[in-house]
Amino acid sequence: MTDRLSLTTVTRAAPGVARPPVDPRATTVGLVHLGIGAFHRAHQAVHTEDAMAAAEETTWGIHAVTQRSARVAEQLRPQDGLYGVLTKGLDGAGRPTADLRVVGAVRDVSFPGEQTGEVLARLADPSVHVVTLTVTEKGYRRAGDRLDLDDPGVRTDVAALAGELRGTEVDDPAGSPIGMLARGLARRARRDATPITVVTCDNIVQNGAMLAGLVRQLLAAAGADDVAAWAAEHAAFPATMVDRIVPATTDADRAEATRLSGLRDEGLVVAEPFTQWVIEDSFAGPRPAWEQAGATLTSDVAPFEEAKLRILNGSHSYLAYRGAVLGHRTIADAVGDHALREEVRAFVDEDVIPTLTPPPGVDLGEYRDEVLGRFANPALGHTTIQVAMDGSQKLPVRLLGTVRDRLAAGAVPHRVGRAVAAWMVFVARSADGEAGLVLDDPLADRLQEAAAGGDGLADRLLGLTEIFPAELAEDERFRAVVREQVADLT
Structure with missing residues (x-):
């Protein structure tokens, strides 16, 4: 049977396959990502790994958090967080091309249904300076332009946060990405940790201001006025625009990647050659050198x-x-x-x-x-x-x-x-x-x-x-x- 991709086997990948440009074993976590689907793996994770390589930094490894199921965690954990990006395009004559690289920026993966406490601890960790999100528009649990406070998951998180404000840390499973983020900010505020920047990468107009507003609404619903005051001073929510077409990975794609690398990859993602990331240059603290990896930093997205x-x-x-x-x-x-x-x-x-x-x-x-x-x-x-x-x-x-x-x-x-x-x-x-x-x-x-x-x-x-x-x-x-x-x- 074909060996599965991992830190041990990646050294045996075929010569034409690009290996991680930064040693994953030497990388520490400085970024949490909520909603690790195919798009994040083909987009922000790639930009982050390339930024680490360009700036010769090893402090921006990613702790990735799944959203609705443990499937991605089950794909990546046996592979030590490694996965391939199969880039499929056309050459100058219109003939199909395929290139494969292995990405090693993801250093840990959690499923909130079982590991909410682990994620909250990471969000409060002073060595974490950036949180990114790709949770889809539905994941923001909005009713019109406001947080849907009748959503069962949101109600769960409001209750959990209110309980924490009474003095006991609650590790009950998070009900929503917004709740997870707000609860993490609350723990960070309580410990007076370093400032943090929250970067939403979902295609929503004025997405940074939208997310900041939803977090404020959840904090207000839980009576967390002190946390809201801390966040107003120590948290930033820049706007972004992202673009890369990432189609669903097929069995044929996995077979092609195995042929190219000689290894089996359960976490493979497929993408087009084009990628774009525009980020409002408004950060509360340190960040990866994304501009050295092709991202555009601007005052107006x-x-x-x-x-x-x-x-x-x-x-x-x-x-x-x-x-x-x-x-x-x-x-x-x-x-x-x-x-x-x-x-x-x-x-x-x-x-x-x-x-x-x-x-x-x-x-x-x-x-x-x-x-x-x-x-x-x-x-x-x-x-x-x-x-x-x-x-x-x-x-x-x-x-x-x-x-x-x-x-x-x-x-x-x-x-x-x-x-x-x-x-x-x-x-x-x-x-x-x-x-x-x-x-x-x-x-x-x-x-x-x-x-x-x-x-x-x-x-x-x-x-x-x-x-x-x-x-x-x-x-x-x-x-x-x-x-x-x-x-x-x-």
Whole structure:
């Protein structure tokens, strides 16, 4: 049987495999990560390891914390925290490429369901200076813009923190990532430990301020005013923007990695070559030298965030809705449709770019071409149906901001209106049960009801106030464009 990847066996990896540039045995923990999924392993952990190597530091090893299950802990512990990143791209001639590196930045893995006390102790450790998070939008347990204090997990953490404030440390399992973080900050405040920076890496607008607000709300619910005062002075919550496409790892990927390395890797992740990390330069204490590993440190993340949401995410959704209706199974197939690709280029050039302030050092036209080139990578495997899901949640942040800004500038948003119409046609045809189209959306029932009834599809869907604010839905210029485009697409 093939040997499994570990500190003992990694020295026997095939010569073409990149090994950790920093000796994992010499690395100490200085960073806690909440939510160790594939994205963190392919993104922040890689940047952190490269930063340690570039700055010749060994104090930024990662104590990773799983979220909903012990699966990743069970994958990585027998491997001494090591795992591979299989980077799959295309060469200059369009031929598939695959490169494998072993990452050793993760030095410990905990499952909160069994080891909450261990994680809380690490969060209070004065040698830990940074906490990062990738817990997905659902993990923040929000109701609108506020913490959902009725969420059972949040209630568990409020009760546990209130108990600690009465003098006894409570190691009961954490109910939520926000609760875990707040309880860790409480222990840190009690011990008057060093300042700490909390870096959320989930794709949420103004994510740093959002997370700081949720933590304050949980502390207030537990009556932890002294902890909140300590955090206001000693904790920082910088905003970030992250980007790397990390598809699900398949058995075929694991087999390819084994062929390349000669070792079996249960923790393998797959990624595209591109990676980007933009971080607000607002830290409470020491941090890894991430800028030496390709990250951008800036005083304002917003221009980068807006460019990604409107160009990358907006184009992704456009390709998904239009591509699915045209019969394209994957996003790569959709980009390969010359006419559709040109539609998306026109959408970006004519409506999106005029609404953006270019981030420092970024040419938005080059960024557009880079995005479309990334989407053409067949190794990423994103299906149009997959990307089309949750459209009612994605439309407001990916497309409607562009609509609003074009209207405010006195322009008629023909191209972004066509993108909105593409979503409407996708909803209508999937609601009708067209083969291959699936409507997977939190508002599926409302959408199906609004889509039924023949003529007037645009007006019925524009009437959904959960998606379209009144100032857009009632703007006759926008309504006329959407009606026209729906008619053209049907």
